[in-house]
Amino acid sequence: MIRAENLTKRYGDTTVVQDLSFSVRPGSVTGFLGPNGAGKSTTLRMILGLDAPTRGRATVDGHPYAAHRAPLTHVGALLEARSVHPGRSARHHLMALAHTHGIPRARVERVLALAGLTHVAHKRVKGFSLGMGQRLGIAAALLGDPATVVLDEPVNGLDPEGVLWIRTLLRNLAAEGRTVLVSSHLMSEMALTADHLIVIGKGRLLADTTVDELVRTSGGASVRVVTPEADRLRTLLPGARITAEAPDTLLVTGLEAPEIGRAAAAHAVPLHELTPQAASLEQAFMDLTRDAVEYQGASA
Amino acid sequence: MTTTTTTPALTITPSRVLRSEWHKLRTLRSTWITVLTSAALLLGVGILMGATYTSDGGDSDVDTVVLTLYGSQLGGIALAVLGILVTAGEYATGMIRASLTAVPRRLPVLWAKAAVYTATVLTVSLLTALLTFVTAQAFLSDTDQAASLTDDGVLAAVAGNAAGVTLLGLIALGLGAALRSVPGAIGAFVGGVLIVPEILGMLPYEAMDTVVRYFPTQAAGALGSATPLPGAASPGAALLALLLWAAAALAIPALLLNRRDV
Ligand SMILES: Nc1ncnc2c1ncn2[C@@H]1O[C@H](COP(=O)(O)OP(=O)(O)OP(=O)(O)O)[C@@H](O)[C@H]1O
Ligand SMILES: [Mg+2]
Numbered sequence: 001m002i003r004a005e006n007l008t009k010r011y012g013d014t015t016v017v018q019d020l021s022f023s024v025r026p027g028s029v030t031g032f033l034g035p036n037g038a039g040k041s042t043t044l045r046m047i048l049g050l051d052a053p054t055r056g057r058a059t060v061d062g063h064p065y066a067a068h069r070a071p072l073t074h075v076g077a078l079l080e081a082r083s084v085h086p087g088r089s090a091r092h093h094l095m096a097l098a099h100t101h102g103i104p105r106a107r108v109e110r111v112l113a114l115a116g117l118t119h120v121a122h123k124r125v126k127g128f129s130l131g132m133g134q135r136l137g138i139a140a141a142l143l144g145d146p147a148t149v150v151l152d153e154p155v156n157g158l159d160p161e162g163v164l165w166i167r168t169l170l171r172n173l174a175a176e177g178r179t180v181l182v183s184s185h186l187m188s189e190m191a192l193t194a195d196h197l198i199v200i201g202k203g204r205l206l207a208d209t210t211v212d213e214l215v216r217t218s219g220g221a222s223v224r225v226v227t228p229e230a231d232r233l234r235t236l237l238p239g240a241r242i243t244a245e246a247p248d249t250l251l252v253t254g255l256e257a258p259e260i261g262r263a264a265a266a267h268a269v270p271l272h273e274l275t276p277q278a279a280s281l282e283q284a285f286m287d288l289t290r291d292a293v294e295y296q297g298a299s300a
Numbered sequence: 301m302t303t304t305t306t307t308p309a310l311t312i313t314p315s316r317v318l319r320s321e322w323h324k325l326r327t328l329r330s331t332w333i334t335v336l337t338s339a340a341l342l343l344g345v346g347i348l349m350g351a352t353y354t355s356d357g358g359d360s361d362v363d364t365v366v367l368t369l370y371g372s373q374l375g376g377i378a379l380a381v382l383g384i385l386v387t388a389g390e391y392a393t394g395m396i397r398a399s400l401t402a403v404p405r406r407l408p409v410l411w412a413k414a415a416v417y418t419a420t421v422l423t424v425s426l427l428t429a430l431l432t433f434v435t436a437q438a439f440l441s442d443t444d445q446a447a448s449l450t451d452d453g454v455l456a457a458v459a460g461n462a463a464g465v466t467l468l469g470l471i472a473l474g475l476g477a478a479l480r481s482v483p484g485a486i487g488a489f490v491g492g493v494l495i496v497p498e499i500l501g502m503l504p505y506e507a508m509d510t511v512v513r514y515f516p517t518q519a520a521g522a523l524g525s526a527t528p529l530p531g532a533a534s535p536g537a538a539l540l541a542l543l544l545w546a547a548a549a550l551a552i553p554a555l556l557l558n559r560r561d562v
Binding site for chain 2: 071
């Protein structure tokens with residue numbers, strides 16, 4: 001169980017995380033989403049006690065991370081930035097961390113096997129690929145058999161097999177009753193993995209919701225209407241949000257297809273096409289974060 | 301993942317943090333390289349000094365322990381680099397994030413690093429210094445530098461040399477922890493600890509001489525001499541001064557450690 005209360009982080013004059021409050025519950029995968037630079041990694045570092053909040057606080061199982069006597073058994077974390085000495089072997093790296101808590105060697109071997117690293121465990125991390133490095137980070141996160149798992153962009157650098165492995169792993173961890181918080185800027189990935197979503201933009205909370213709920217409330221569902229009398233149809237649909245895609249093509253939001261069809265029929269407006277457009281999660285995410293994108297590419 | 305057959309209490313204890321730091325120290329090649337380099341330099345220069353020494357070569361007034369352990373000045377630099385790698389090296393690689401997530405109260409990590417480094421470097425330096433002295437003396441038996449470990453002050457000076465090298469390295473370790481940068485800390489150590497006092501000592505002020513003799517390198521020199529060096533601190537005062545320097549060099553990063561983001 002993770003709880004953030006009014007978390008705020010300022011670096012100099014820039015506020016990177018602002019007044020962020022949320023909680024992450026056990027038994028499900030919670031996706032932590034936001035565009036690049038939204039403050040996800042900063043928030044996770046504050047949860048792990050690596051960065052001190054400017055204001056507010058974060059707790060895990062009721063206590064600040066650093067107050068735990070055996071933090072690795074409460075929270076296992078994969079950080080965004082590499083946190084391994086490249087000159088040490090994978091096994092020695094895990095062993096060094098295990099020693100701090102008196103975690104037995106057998107557990108180190110167990111997480112090495114779980115991450116599929118047993119055959120390279122004696123090799124120095126220097127020679128690891130990005131994906132193997134991610135796997136080592138995940139092995140380290142699971143070392144203390146923690147009740148909460150926090151992973152910052154875990155699929156970074158993984159091949160399709162690795163991505164599938166992570167997805168299954170996260171689902172299993174949640175099914176075992178653990179709290180799982182995973183950050184990503186890929187809504188599509190989260191749609192496949194997460195049950196719950198926390199969306200932030202420019203350091204502020206934009207949504208704390210379920211995947212289904214987000215699509216439903218984003219208002220993204222619209223209807224495409226093609227008609228030679230577009231201007232007349234507009235006047236027949238009060239209360240709807242209408243944008244013109246082309247002179248004869250309208251995108252109508254706020255009304256269902258049958259209502260539009262009925263209105264058109266009642267006034268004898270010919271319709272060439274009437275198509276409900278299901279909003280994709282990706283679209284819902286973009287709608288939500290449009291105003292909060294830090295680095296927006298100029299569109300051609 | 302529910303199959304952990306663990307000992308009853310998985311918690312952080314000071315001895316476990318020590319064990320972790322010892323594991324880290326011995327599983328890096330850089331540790332072996334710097335330690336063996338320092339030992340080779342000490343022994344090699346000692347043999348060179350012994351083999352090339354002649355009684356009428358004008359070095360008769362040089363202290364015999366200073367002469368035979370002359371290589372500790374170079375070897376000490378290798379050990380100072382090790383001290384810097386132990387702390388700043390973790391910031392350079394990102395390992396510090398793993399270390400401080402495992403031990404989020406942070407200070408035990410710094411103390412354990414200092415303790416493990418001190419124990420290792422003191423042991424290796426002492427054994428190498430003894431070996432070097434005895435080996436060099438095998439060449440010096442027919443000269444006016446002939447001496448034995450049982451002679452007045454000799455054993456204390458050999459041990460003092462090892463203690464001096466270790467405490468200088470501990471200062472380097474503290475600089476690494478404070479500056480969080482390997483090149484930065486090496487620069488600060490070479491500039492601030494090795495060179496600046498030499499320059500200050502050359503200034504024509506009487507008072508400056510008195511102060512400089514308590515600076516780390518000069519104090520270490522006084523510790524490693526069997527006979528009192530001219531214008532140097534007494535061994536007791538030198539040891540105290542070095543201990544205070546090392547304590548200060550560790551206190552600064554200790555004060556900063558819990559205030560700074562990782
Ligand atoms: N130590 C720091 N000093 C100054 N600014 C920082 C620091 N760390 C992060 N920032 C800034 O804070 C903002 C948020 O960064 P953060 O890494 O938390 O974003 P993110 O949501 O994880 O982004 P991404 O998806 O790219 O990983 C960025 O603008 C970044 O430049
Ligand atoms: Mg990030």
